[in-house]
Amino acid sequence: MTVKRSLFSVLSMLFLTGCAAGAVSSAAVPSTAAPLPGTAETAGTPQPAGTAEAAATPAPTADAVQPPQGLVETGAAVLDYDEIRLIDYFREYQPYPDTDYYTMCRDGKWGLMRSDGTEVLPCRASEPLFECSWNAHHWHGYLDDLFGSPDYEAAYKAASQTLTESGDGRLCAEHDGGGYRQFVCLQDDKTYLYSGSMGPGQFITLTDDILRLFSGSTNGLVPAQSGTTTHESDEWYNFVGDGLYVYRCRNSGAANNFVYTAADCFFDAPLAAAQREGKWVYLDTAGHEVTAPCYDGIYRPNHYTDEPLVFARAAPLLSGYAVVSRNGKFGLLDNTGVELVPCVYDGLVWDGGTAWVRLGDGWHEYSIPGVTKPDPLDDLPESIVAPDTRPTRTDIVFFSVDTAGERLNVRTGPGLEYDILEKLSDSAQVRLYGALSTAPGWALVKYGHKFGWVSQDFLVLGR
Structure with missing residues (x-):
């Protein structure tokens, strides 16, 4: 197969637990179909803050002095950026989402900051920075306005050195993507994962592992497209979707009577976002819409529109x-579709543990009582030796593998006596999660979704 270098937008598609009886053709269902019983739009159902009824009520004015209700200020220094936004990410190929970083704006220029407020790259890019869909912590867009100029090489080296020294990855001057995974509904009344890389893809029968990853359940739902297929060669196909999404079960049964123009995966969350009527709505894992379609997009800028960014x-x-x-x-x-903090603030970002909220004098950091970021080692298998020390940085230090053309052994523990799990090539990217004080020279790393121990002699910071 000839490899084609082109940019693919990775489309998130998932299944929800529980399905309505019978499959519904996405092309045949109007977006104005009556909502399911139990959704936020059903007459007689109490309306959460994000529903159409709440949206029609004038929002109160945010008090620039008082903290948002339900949040507690952490005491961190106030930030003076004009905007802070989520990093564009693709969970299909990386741990999702990368909550260690934000892209921030001052005077119309964008930079990179850690989620704790530490500036990594100063604001100089013309658009929000985003992460390479192929490699975590590979940042795109920072020097786009210098590309092709005599100053580009020097600026690239300087920015890359800054990232390397601080352990925050590297600039990516290569492709902006390279693969795709989406769910499709075919004529045999089944749903498949359509997956490939820069060319025709394969239709993969849904397994329990696939459904657990993308929907959090072996009986979950995924947003699937219908479309046309062309048999390319062997098991490789070209698929052209119709641009509409229906949340479907493994057997293609539809979860509700709506079609969507964009739709996200649930992964392990109780709600997922989907778009219809030009607005975003949140669904639960039974396919019920728990808010009205009333929300706007807040990350992934549309690069084909004029300012202001959409x-x-x-x-x-x-x-x-x-x-x-x-x-x-x-x-x-x-997670029930109710606004803990009403939509009255000029800016808000959230990393799963703390929120930055824009008030009159800048961005203040808040926490939610009892809510913390998940421990990254919560899913460490019992078969892997646990570390007794962690990286000092809250965002996990990023490394590359350098083995001079050989392959690096990944073991179940810190030493040659432990079993080999896998061998990593020079191009592998890993993240350092800890070490064992009794085994100097070894590091616990995560590569993709797997953990293992490697010799630190072969790790290069931020290559």
Whole structure:
């Protein structure tokens, strides 16, 4: 197969637990179909803060002095950026989402900051920075305005050195993507994962592991497209989707009577966002819409529009909460579809543990009592030796593998006596998660979604 270098937008598609009887053709269902019983739009159902009824009520004015209700200020230094936004990310190929960083704006220029407020790259890019869909912590867009100029090489080296020294990855001057995974509904009344890289892809029968990853359940739902297929060669196909999404079960049964123009995966969250009527709505894992379609996108800028920037995607739930925006104001949605923080603030970002909220004098950091970021080692298998020390940085230090053409052994523990799990090539990217004080020279790393121990002699910071 000839490799084609082209940019593919990775489309998130998922299944929800529980399905309505019978498959519904996405092309045949109007977006104005009656909502399911139990949704926020059903007559007689109490309306959460994000529903159409709440959206029609004039929002109160945010008090620049008082903290948002339900949040507690952490005492961190106030930031003076004009905007702070989520990093564009692709969970299909990386741990999702990368909550260690934000892209921030001052005087119309964008930079990179850690989620704790530490500036990594100063504001100089013309558009929000985003992460390479192929490699975590590879940043795009920072020097786009210098590309092709005599100053580009020197600026690239300087920025890359800054990132390397601080352990914050590297600039990516290569492709902006390279693969795709989406769910499709075919004529045999089944749903498949359509997956490939820069060319025709394969239709993969849904397994329990696939459904658990993308929907959080072996009986979950995924947003699937219908479309036309062309048999390319062997098991490789070209698929052209119709641009509409229906949340479907493994057997293609539809979860509700709506079609969507964009739709996200649930992964392990209780809600997912989908777009219809030009607005974003949140659904639960039974396919019920728990808000009205009333929210605007807040990250992933549309690069084909003029200023001001138009953001194309809604936020996912992190630790049970999602940032939402309505009529240019920001709030925080809980996992039932109710706005814990109403959409009255000029800016708000959330990493699953703390929120930055824009008030009159700048951005203040807040926490939600009892809510913390998940421990990155929560899913460490019992078969892997646990570390007794962690990286000092809250955002995990990023490394590359350098083995001079050989392959690096990944072991179950810190020593040659432990079993080999896998061998990593020079191109592998890993993240350092800890060490064992009794085994100097070894590091616990994560590569993709797997953990293992490697010799630190072969790790290069931020290559």
